Amino acid sequence: MPNINNYYERLVVDQLWNMVQKSKEPLTQDFIDDVACLALNRLPSCYVRSIVDKSSYITDQIYQEMENAVTEAIKQAIEQVQLNPRGQRN
Template sequence: MSFESQISNFYEKLVVDDLAKRSELESTEEGELIDIACVALNQLPSRYYRYSVDMAFYLSAPEIQRMEDEVTKAVTYAIAFVQKNKKAQ
């Protein structure tokens, strides 16, 4: 097992979950979704963990809500950014 497979960024899961909830992206190609995720993640801080139970245990409900709100804003920005730049090409 490699080192990098043992750590994760909590925001990655939140971004993927947010993208999955957006019905307007249902017909979006996987490559474009990945671009959107990357742009969104670049707008967010890193929050690394080794075991997901650690994050669930140590985050308060208000902190999780704040993080989800940040993700919503970052994904909304990323969608507009990727779609604008896609049209410009």
């Protein structure tokens, strides 16, 4: 099996981890997982063999654009999960 990763997964996980650390309310693992999946579905894929290699080949501007896209995707995913919580889904 190839050793590849979606670079956006790392960006989403990092931002969600920071969000969890700063949150005053406990966030369930289901909530975090749902937000991660929905956010990743809103983002393009960016497969890499090494996350470190990818980081060294992109400009600061492109990295910031990717971070901004991740922030927006997470924001929209949170809104979607809050509108349709897991316990209320059919």
